[in-house]
Amino acid sequence: MDGSAVLLEPFRHDFMQRAFLGCVLIGFTNGALSTFIVLRRLALMADAMAHSLLPGLALALILFGVAPVSLFFGALVAALLVALGTQLISGSSRIKEDTSLGLLFACSFSLGLVMLNFAPVRVDVTHYLFGNILGLSDADLWTTHLISIISVPTLVALRRPLLLMMFDPSVAASQGVPVAGLRYFLMGILVLSMISSLQAVGVVLALGMLIAPAATLYLLTDSFTVIFWAAGFLGAFGSCLGLWFSYLFNLPSGACIVLVLGCFFLLAYLMSPRYGLITKLLRRRHLHEESLARWRRPAETRQGSEGNQA
Amino acid sequence: MADHRLFVRDLTVAYRRVPAIHHVGLEIACGHCVGLLGPNGAGKTSFLKALVGLLPLETGSVELHGHPGKAGRNAIAYLPQRRQVDWDFPITVRGLVEMGRYQALGPWRRFGEQDRRAVEHSLAEMELANLSERQISALSGGQQQRAFLARSLAQEAHVFLLDEPFTGLDRPSQQVLVQIIHKLASSGHLVIASHHDLKSVPDLFDEVIFLNGELIAYGPTATVFNKQNVERTFGTPPFAGEGSRHGW
Numbered sequence: 001m002d003g004s005a006v007l008l009e010p011f012r013h014d015f016m017q018r019a020f021l022g023c024v025l026i027g028f029t030n031g032a033l034s035t036f037i038v039l040r041r042l043a044l045m046a047d048a049m050a051h052s053l054l055p056g057l058a059l060a061l062i063l064f065g066v067a068p069v070s071l072f073f074g075a076l077v078a079a080l081l082v083a084l085g086t087q088l089i090s091g092s093s094r095i096k097e098d099t100s101l102g103l104l105f106a107c108s109f110s111l112g113l114v115m116l117n118f119a120p121v122r123v124d125v126t127h128y129l130f131g132n133i134l135g136l137s138d139a140d141l142w143t144t145h146l147i148s149i150i151s152v153p154t155l156v157a158l159r160r161p162l163l164l165m166m167f168d169p170s171v172a173a174s175q176g177v178p179v180a181g182l183r184y185f186l187m188g189i190l191v192l193s194m195i196s197s198l199q200a201v202g203v204v205l206a207l208g209m210l211i212a213p214a215a216t217l218y219l220l221t222d223s224f225t226v227i228f229w230a231a232g233f234l235g236a237f238g239s240c241l242g243l244w245f246s247y248l249f250n251l252p253s254g255a256c257i258v259l260v261l262g263c264f265f266l267l268a269y270l271m272s273p274r275y276g277l278i279t280k281l282l283r284r285r286h287l288h289e290e291s292l293a294r295w296r297r298p299a300e301t302r303q304g305s306e307g308n309q310a
Numbered sequence: 311m312a313d314h315r316l317f318v319r320d321l322t323v324a325y326r327r328v329p330a331i332h333h334v335g336l337e338i339a340c341g342h343c344v345g346l347l348g349p350n351g352a353g354k355t356s357f358l359k360a361l362v363g364l365l366p367l368e369t370g371s372v373e374l375h376g377h378p379g380k381a382g383r384n385a386i387a388y389l390p391q392r393r394q395v396d397w398d399f400p401i402t403v404r405g406l407v408e409m410g411r412y413q414a415l416g417p418w419r420r421f422g423e424q425d426r427r428a429v430e431h432s433l434a435e436m437e438l439a440n441l442s443e444r445q446i447s448a449l450s451g452g453q454q455q456r457a458f459l460a461r462s463l464a465q466e467a468h469v470f471l472l473d474e475p476f477t478g479l480d481r482p483s484q485q486v487l488v489q490i491i492h493k494l495a496s497s498g499h500l501v502i503a504s505h506h507d508l509k510s511v512p513d514l515f516d517e518v519i520f521l522n523g524e525l526i527a528y529g530p531t532a533t534v535f536n537k538q539n540v541e542r543t544f545g546t547p548p549f550a551g552e553g554s555r556h557g558w
Binding site for chain 1: 387400413
């Protein structure tokens with residue numbers, strides 16, 4: 001078999017084609033959304049929410065059986081309860097927000113596990129954690145399609161107020177940005193995309209996709225727009241690459257995808273032209289590069305009236 | 311203009327029923343550079359935030375040019391303390407200044423020629439034109455303050471509320487900033503800046519407000535900035551204004 005045949009081999013299978021399509025959709029949506037998670041510092045929140053969806057899913061499963069719509073509302077209710085409960089506990093006692101979030105998420109996940117015992121169908125928890133992207137059904141694909149079509153365009157449409165809100169909520173509020181509304185909107189989109197990811201790829205992978213792409217791009221560029229789009233493409237590309245590796249070497253697909261995204265992050269962490277660890281070490285170090293430049297060039301090139309003080 | 315002024319009437323702001331500032335009444339004419347003085351916990355930040363509508367008012371009202379509430383507040387810009395800003399945020403100076411156009415554009419309208427001109431003008435006024443493509447953490451402290459001022463200028467704000475703008479600045483950048491806020495004041499804007507270094511007050515401000523939970527004094531620096539008012543403001547705990555006579 002020559003090179004291109006090895007490259008294209010996975011695409012001959014129907015289940016792999018579906019898996020690649022799922023990877024592109026989920027990877028792109030979660031990747032783009034990760035911009036907001038990283039900049040708004042919601043990573044821990046996302047983690048907690050992803051795990052606390054379990055009791056909602058379990059309840060929906062017990063009451064209505066396996067249907068995407070019921071699962072969605074179950075998950076939404078669970079996520080909202082945890083988010084509100086966190087605020088309630090931290091607001092009404094001396095317990096801080098991270099503590100109450102961690103506590104509720106552990107309890108919620110455990111409650112979900114207990115409830116799953118009463119579900120009419122046997123559900124494997126590993127499936128919840130890692131999903132099975134090789135077993136995507138038509139319904140799963142339609143759900144992910146729909147959710148991508150809803151979330152990416154709305155995020156693009158609202159990017160201006162979102163940007164203001166993320167940079168400084170209080171100043172944004174003084175400029176008339178509906179800060180609280182946007183916060184709920186982001187949470188809603190987050191839950192949506194988690195539902196989309198859960199069926200296919202599980203909690204761990206969903207989180208990897210929701211954090212790694214923007215974290216990588218954050219080390220590479222200073223432009224919000226570039227981070228947003230590039231994180232989407234990185235999410236999609238990284239997922240496909242991971243899937244392809246997993247097929248080639250017969251490894252678990254979800255874990256491979258997260259590891260590939262993690263490798264991209266590691267590369268950026270070490271080699272980013274501006275913020276990379278190695279790059280910084282190699283660069284000639286001066287505590288204040290600007291003062292060095294000023295010292296080398298006389299005062300007339302310095303900017304504005306600050307030059308007077310040289 | 312008769313009502314070219316900021317009118318603060320009986321302003322009380324409280325956090326969970328604990329008042330931060332108490333029944334403050336003031337009338338400040340535009341075109342001044344006003345220093346807001348008081349010890350830590352005197353309610354300086356609360357006062358500024360209340361003026362721009364970031365904190366709910368327990369009592370009282372704020373009027374600008376005779377317009378109460380939201381209509382007046384749109385022309386008031388609040389500049390947060392520097393340590394409250396996430397300087398690693400992926401945004402350039404120009405991007406920051408463009409944020410100031412939000413009120414004019416809303417979420418969806420296209421960023422047009424007029425907006426571009428406003429941004430260029432603000433950058434030039436604040437002497438940032440040649441730094442406009444820098445990421446905001448690559449600025450000095452004084453330049454960061456000017457970047458936020460430029461954003462407020464692009465917002466077409468009339469009143470600038472600065473929270474501790476001079477903290478942590480070296481002397482040269484402090485002087486640049488002083489020149490700039492005086493330029494703003496002489497073009498009819500109103501600048502109110504909280505400040506805690508008393509030595510520099512006469513050089514920086516032409517009017518001062520002494521605040522310590524309640525209003526201690528307000529007026530031209532030459533007449534109000536004296537030892538007695540400084541002691542009344544800084545020598546007593548908040549709200550001890552009157553009680554301080556009884557041997558605190």
